[in-house]
Amino acid sequence: MASDKRKVLITGCSDGGLGSALAIAFHEAGFHVIATARNVSKMKQLEALGIETLTLDVLSDSSIAGCVRGGYFMPMADLSIAEARKCFDLNVWSYIAVSQAFLPLLLKSKGVIVNQTSLASVITFPFQGAYNAAKAAMAAFSDTMRRELEPFGVTVVDLKTGVVTSNFFQNQKEAVPTSLPEGSIYEPAKEEVEHVLRGKLVEGKGMPSDKWAKQVVQELMKPKPSSLIWRGTYSFMIRILSSLPHSWTNGFINKAGGLDVVEKWIRK
Numbered sequence: 400m401a402s403d404k405r406k407v408l409i410t411g412c413s414d415g416g417l418g419s420a421l422a423i424a425f426h427e428a429g430f431h432v433i434a435t436a437r438n439v440s441k442m443k444q445l446e447a448l449g450i451e452t453l454t455l456d457v458l459s460d461s462s463i464a465g466c467v468r469g470g471y472f473m474p475m476a477d478l479s480i481a482e483a484r485k486c487f488d489l490n491v492w493s494y495i496a497v498s499q500a501f502l503p504l505l506l507k508s509k510g511v512i513v514n515q516t517s518l519a520s521v522i523t524f525p526f527q528g529a530y531n532a533a534k535a536a537m538a539a540f541s542d543t544m545r546r547e548l549e550p551f552g553v554t555v556v557d558l559k560t561g562v563v564t565s566n567f568f569q570n571q572k573e574a575v576p577t578s579l580p581e582g583s584i585y586e587p588a589k590e591e592v593e594h595v596l597r598g599k600l601v602e603g604k605g606m607p608s609d610k611w612a613k614q615v616v617q618e619l620m621k622p623k624p625s626s627l628i629w630r631g632t633y634s635f636m637i638r639i640l641s642s643l644p645h646s647w648t649n650g651f652i653n654k655a656g657g658l659d660v661v662e663k664w665i666r667k
Contacts, residue, residue: 409425419608437454554626
């Protein structure tokens with residue numbers, strides 16, 4: 400017998416991540432949750448809660464049809480084009496591929512697409528140019544999708560997430576190097592830059608993932624959710640700063656991104 404519960408499919412639901420936190424929050428709110436990840440064995444916590452889990456590699460067309468790493472932080476001068484392309488594949492093209500694959504169901508149900516972008520889509524934090532650019536690109540695609548699908552009754556939401564406690568930086572560390580390459584122009588400040596690349600500046604400052612997820616689900620359950628949802632530590636502040644001139648915000652952003660300390664070392 401088919402369930403009459405509202406259904407939600409969430410990508411990137413490995414235990415300890417933001418997708419997993421959202422899956423739990425939606426499940427507790429009474430939704431039929433379909434949690435997906437590239438490796439089902441990494442969703443043991445969700446399975447234990449009775450949440451349906453499926454394999455879905457958002458970088459694989461065959462996997463999408465059958466139903467992570469997220470960031471790449473490195474100074475622009477030392478950027479690996481190959482790694483930057485992978486960052487775009489995951490943070491831009493995979494989103495679009497999944498939306499296209501499920502579009503027939505979305506059109507039939509007049510559903511909601513939620514694109515997880517970031518504060519990095521509106522503010523360019525130092526030493527994460529590829530990630531900034533990928534999130535900004537996805538925010539632009541998301542707004543375009545919102546306009547194009549609105550006539551069909553499909554809602555598109557851009558979820559701009561601030562700092563949230565998760566395994567984001569741990570996954571990044573395991574997936575890609577977080578050390579400067581030999582000969583980097585930032586070698587005089589190598590320790591400070593690598594401190595930033597590894598997420599040490601925001602360590603312990605994030606909103607608990609369960610609190611963030613409950614706030615997001617509460618917003619999405621509204622009859623007409625906002626097309627822009629800002630949640631997580633620093634989200635309100637960055638929302639304000641993004642509307643101000645660069646001359647007003649450079650000092651704050653450079654300090655938040657560790658660039659002020661790096662600059663002192665380089666100028667010694």
